[in-house]
Amino acid sequence: MSKQTDDLFKNIVSHAKEYGFVFQSSEIYDGLSAVYDYGQLGAELKNNLKTYWWKSMVQLNENIVGIDSAIFMHPTIWKASGHVDGFNDPMIDNKDSKKRYRADQLIEDKIDRYEKDGKSDKAAQLQKDLDDALNADDLPRLKTIIEEHNIVCPVSGTKNWTEVRQFNLMFATQMGAMADGAEQVYLRPETAQGIFVNFLNVQKTGRMKIPFGIAQIGKAFRNEVIARQFIMRMREFEQMELQFFVRPGTELEWYEKWKETRLKWHLALGSDPAKYRYHDHVKLAHYANAAVDIEYDFPFGFKEVEGIHSRTDFDLKQHQEFSKKKMQYFDPEINQNYIPYVVETSVGLDRLFLTVFANSLVHEDLSTEDKQDSRVVLKFHPAIAPVKAAIFPLTKKDGLPEKAREIMNKLKLDFNMQYDEKDAIGKRYRRQDAIGTPYCITVDHQTLEDNTVTIRHRDSMEQERVAIDQLRSIIGDLVSWNNLLDQLQ
Template sequence: MKIKHLEDLNTLVSLSKRRGFVFQSSEIYGGLGSCWDYGPLGSLMKLNVKRAWWNAMTRRPDIVGLDAAILMHPMVWKASGHVDGFSDPLVDCKECKTRFRADNTDSYINEKKCPNCGSKNLSEERSFNLMFKTHMGPLEDTGSVVYLRPETAQGHFVNFQNCQQASRYKIPFGIAAIGKSFRNEITPGNFIFRTREFEQMEMQYFVEPGTDEQFFKEWKERRWNFYIKFGIKPENLKFKDHDKLAHYAKAAVDVEFKFPMGFSELEGIHNRSDFDLSQHMKFSGKNLEYFDEPNKKKYIPYVIETAVGCDRLFLAFLCDAYREEVTTDEAGKEDVRVVMGLHPEIAPFKVAVLPLSKKEELSSISEKLRDQLAEDFDVNYDESQSIGKRYRRQDEIGTPFCVTVDFDTINDQAVTVRHRDKMTQERVAITQLNAYIAAKLKTFNQ
């Protein structure tokens, strides 16, 4: 048997639409550029991705959760530097009217020509702020301008004191949040890799100055282990240090994943120094120093940030899990089984119930079994077409276990359980099925 892994992102785009992972937003109107909707399977899987991250962050004695508002006081973005510095250098082609980022196009950088048509008839570079601007209140004047947040991190910083005092946690401690962010990207693309509306999963860990390098190193290791735990292959991951640091950073590294278009950023891990709290102290007039009572000293905490895009992680899980198992019979005819080898905690459904026939004596048992399993797991029910085709459909969406109800079930009150990856089958009593599936999910890859 030969194994083929994902080579072309278009293969995944097609599968995502066909099976209900991701749809083009507003498709019946021709779609809206770089905006995507998560379908029946995608919404389940995305929830699982967020739950996996949230549990990894908050089921600890030193990190609390936060759900901050998308709309924030405009001065937040002035203090953070987004109003003045969050921009891309843009160039317009006067021939084909294409607008592109001047800092992300080799053909422009090297030859000063349009990457679309090759023309050298270009405009001067100019800055374009990436924040979406809107207005609060009935009048659209400058006094009512607000922004859709371009990152969730600032919610952590302006709530640092609130969270610390409410939780009564001592430093070091962290704040974790999952939420929507918006960036008016000029060159989005590669499916859901870069979009204008996206979800971020960010954690800001507040530490005493002088301990920051130690915690930076620790969080690099923790985040690497997270990806390995949930099935990402180590050879598809690497760290990449930043050549040029952002204005707030003392140190920065990306966790890169090998997407079909090459290694690209999946997560950023940053030592943000005391920049953020210092800036918000300056612009708000509020004292955000931390008082270390046992040692009788005050200081502005340093921040270690871990920031991963939920949509990018969703895409990485799909890319890494996709495989084609190719077998050849004696006549030389190839058969291809498409498998989405997702970790069970990430897979949309944990188990599928497949009655061998639509006859009443089987469907009645199967429907009761579906309800029994649904008390503990996300369950899919499929009774159309042959059992072989139904197995293949479940393989393609990553379902770890298929449960077949056959005519022997009527007499022995047992079902056949098929393992997605090993393709082994076991006969299990219906009364023991929930416990059996739960135990197998815990040791799925062992």
């Protein structure tokens, strides 16, 4: 990472903390590694992103329904899914720093450095070597690659490495009143299995016909060894997943449809299309016959935000085998029983949050010939902005605060609002710019005469005079979910 991109990422992290979006978990106790809390504005933004996803999946699609499955699940589920035996990452330790790293990520970081240094041929060859080693599950080869390319520990700066070995990422705990009689269970490492084990429940009670989908938003837990890149890689995180059940033989057609649909969903938020790319998986998971990541160009390089996978019928077959319950669907159109195939779309909500935050944070130079000026602004799409509008009385006297409060009390029934009467009006605008508030409403002396106020638009900084009785409909139109959802139709 260059100094410029490193500074940009540091600005994102510091802005998120300074304005109440994201805090280090347990910070007064020196924090807990790779665990974060969402502050007052972060919680609002996160909830709005969940609402956008839920509306686009469940509300707009008649053949998709949502569920909320439990975090604790029967331990045999994780045996059936392959997580007990195969949910591992290749880890390597540095003997001097005592730090542990994912071997493949150390190599990927080296590939990024080669590309940034203009050594594209070296980067391509290293990528091929990495892919070959991963495909062959060749752990000694991974260590050899690290040594051949002089990859050092970021902390100690040395190449004193251990052998590469596999490390299971699931958190285990005990369920039961007595330690001796307790059963070992796991905190779920993904939300997908809660959908698969409820496939028949939803299909029968909802009278669902293939093709149909089940959507879910929920927490998942992975014992990530590497705590880095802020909320990009955490031990406790949130997923937004769709499992779409289709007739065998049609899965790749649906895979392409969902691949296109999901990128369109991201771009509707106002992101630069050049910041996104598809990255096809070279090494497919054992259950998949196609897989792609939607990646975003963060300050530290392109990283996955969402995955689309054609999972075949692996999951339902496994649960049929381990539970001894038939997981079949009778298709009246072809008069046939079969186990459906599945196309999955999986978004990391925390990564999406970071994507939106990084994409929206802008430093603008507003200098003129007469004076130097600048501002920091979060240009969130108005529909997802944590605060929709702020109300300012121009002064703290002459009845202006009372009038502003009167307007605030009416509008807060429909919108998340802020009231601010401290400091000069320009400073108040800058504070709202910094948290992404799209509209500021100023109550001045003219308001008392003709019941009009000034609306200031965040992005253009233009102002217009409007009647108070029109505010609800004006703000409502500007921040409406329709402005986002219409783009997806």
